[in-house]
Amino acid sequence: MSPRLIVVSNRVSVPKSKRPVPGGLAVGILAALQGSGGLWYGWNGRVESAVSVERSRLGPIEFVTRSLTPEAYEGYYLGYANRVLWPLFHLRLNLVEYQRRFFEAYLAMNVQMAEDVARLAAADDLIWVHDYHCIPLGRKLRKLGLANPLGFFLHIPFPPYDVFRAVPDHKTLLKYFFAYDLIGFQTRLDRDSFLDTVLRILPDVELGSDGLIYKDHEVKVGVFPIGIDYENIRRDVETAKRSTLIRRLQQNLAGRKLITGVDRLDYSKGLAQRFQAFDHFLERHLDHRENVVFMQVAQPSRSDVPEYQAIRDELDYLAGKINGRYAQFDRIPLRYLNRSFSRPTILGFLALSDIGLITPLRDGMNLVAKEFVAAQDPDDPGVLILSRLAGAAEQLKDALLVTPYNIDGVAEALDYALRMSRDERIERHRALDEQVRAYTVEDWARDFVAHLA
Ligand code: ADQ
Numbered sequence: 445m446s447p448r449l450i451v452v453s454n455r456v457s458v459p460k461s462k463r464p465v466p467g468g469l470a471v472g473i474l475a476a477l478q479g480s481g482g483l484w485y486g487w488n489g490r491v492e493s494a495v496s497v498e499r500s501r502l503g504p505i506e507f508v509t510r511s512l513t514p515e516a517y518e519g520y521y522l523g524y525a526n527r528v529l530w531p532l533f534h535l536r537l538n539l540v541e542y543q544r545r546f547f548e549a550y551l552a553m554n555v556q557m558a559e560d561v562a563r564l565a566a567a568d569d570l571i572w573v574h575d576y577h578c579i580p581l582g583r584k585l586r587k588l589g590l591a592n593p594l595g596f597f598l599h600i601p602f603p604p605y606d607v608f609r610a611v612p613d614h615k616t617l618l619k620y621f622f623a624y625d626l627i628g629f630q631t632r633l634d635r636d637s638f639l640d641t642v643l644r645i646l647p648d649v650e651l652g653s654d655g656l657i658y659k660d661h662e663v664k665v666g667v668f669p670i671g672i673d674y675e676n677i678r679r680d681v682e683t684a685k686r687s688t689l690i691r692r693l694q695q696n697l698a699g700r701k702l703i704t705g706v707d708r709l710d711y712s713k714g715l716a717q718r719f720q721a722f723d724h725f726l727e728r729h730l731d732h733r734e735n736v737v738f739m740q741v742a743q744p745s746r747s748d749v750p751e752y753q754a755i756r757d758e759l760d761y762l763a764g765k766i767n768g769r770y771a772q773f774d775r776i777p778l779r780y781l782n783r784s785f786s787r788p789t790i791l792g793f794l795a796l797s798d799i800g801l802i803t804p805l806r807d808g809m810n811l812v813a814k815e816f817v818a819a820q821d822p823d824d825p826g827v828l829i830l831s832r833l834a835g836a837a838e839q840l841k842d843a844l845l846v847t848p849y850n851i852d853g854v855a856e857a858l859d860y861a862l863r864m865s866r867d868e869r870i871e872r873h874r875a876l877d878e879q880v881r882a883y884t885v886e887d888w889a890r891d892f893v894a895h896l897a
Contacts, residue, residue: 449482454577456486476889519549558584582623684792704797721854743784794819803848825873827861842875
């Protein structure tokens with residue numbers, strides 16, 4: 445029998461709970477656990493003074509979730525994870541709000557999580573830790589005496605040395621990676637930044653054949669680009685196309701071209717620059733003004749972090765400005781939807797779109813780009829405009845790759861995409877679809893676990 449898998453991540457999304465957690469991480473972890481079964485441990489999203497733990501089971505997966513105290517929520521989650529590591533790893537040094545007490549809360553929470561996991565784990569379980577919230581967890585588990593195979597996957601980018609060293613705890617943080625047996629990154633660029641950073645900051649580390657050697661312990665370092673659940677998406681798209689809501693949208697478009705963006709409302713997603721590019725495009729291309737609609741779905745996220753309130757205000761302003769300038773009594777060019785939709789509805793939107801406009805300023809992977817490709821009709825596909833700063837661009841080279849800061853360039857790409865011949869659309873889509881199909885989320889999970897085992 446294969447060993448049991450224990451997955452640890454900051455947030456656990458128990459399926460069928462009333463409010464689904466947005467984000468690609470949940471889909472990936474569920475895919476990893478669905479196969480052979482196992483346990484998923486993490487935060488249930490609640491904040492309460494007395495911590496409570498809940499256990500539940502769904503088929504082969506057991507969920508163990510806990511609440512956070514207000515202090516942990518503030519220091520570990522909002523503080524160190526989301527106001528230090530998130531902006532730092534997304535190259536936004538000016539948004540880093542460092543406080544020593546945030547780091548202390550981050551370490552304290554990782555000790556608590558390690559104690560919980562140590563109680564749950566049997567000697568031969570594989571333990572797979574996810575993302576920047578939990579970097580120190582491996583070391584804390586080793587301190588508690590666990591000798592299990594330990595893996596770590598970083599869903600977000602790893603920054604270059606020059607950025608990483610700007611955080612005061614960089615050396616300590618980097619050493620925590622060496623408690624793991626396997627470390628996975630989304631792209632070759634992230635892996636290379638990590639290796640370069642380690643070799644510069646930790647002089648006793650040596651390069652091994654597949655990773656790094658530190659004090660006789662070899663850590664394997666690999667690239668595992670997360671994918672999507674391709675077959676399920678294809679099925680959901682077909683169902684969505686027949687739904688009343690998607691048919692209503694189609695009627696309402698009345699032949700106008702649909703440009704779509706779908707993101708969490710996060711400053712890393714480049715939404716303000718995207719709105720500006722659309723504004724510029726409308727200003728420059730009178731010929732397109734009448735026949736395009738840009739629909740941006742942006743689900744609010746981390747709204748307790750001040751920088752997220754600021755980006756929301758900025759987008760409200762820009763959306764108002766664009767529609768104020770270009771709306772007619774019977775049409776609005778920008779539909780800015782500040783909410784979430786069900787997964788099939790999102791896929792229906794993507795399927796109906798002539799252009800997927802996905803222009804993050806930096807992104808670990810960006811699964812929406814892959815979902816857009818999978819949702820297209822191969823005989824009459826839409827065009828993907830993708831930021832070259834998204835991890836997905838390392839695989840999706842046949843998209844129209846743009847620099848999200850280049851407002852003129854994004855506006856030109858919109859014009860080019862709208863005029864692209866059907867043959868070119870089909871050719872580009874065929875190449876993109878092959879990439880997306882070749883390594884799905886199931887392959888990603890299986891591959892990582894096989895390397896760890
Ligand atoms: P995210 O930053 O959350 O994930 P992404 O990869 O695009 O970004 O995944 C988002 C997922 O949520 C997609 O499946 C998308 O369809 C869904 N979603 C987004 N907005 C939605 C909305 N408004 N309503 C409903 N669903 C919505 C992090 C990293 C990424 C990395 C993933 C997975 O930041 O770079 O790709 O983890 O590793």
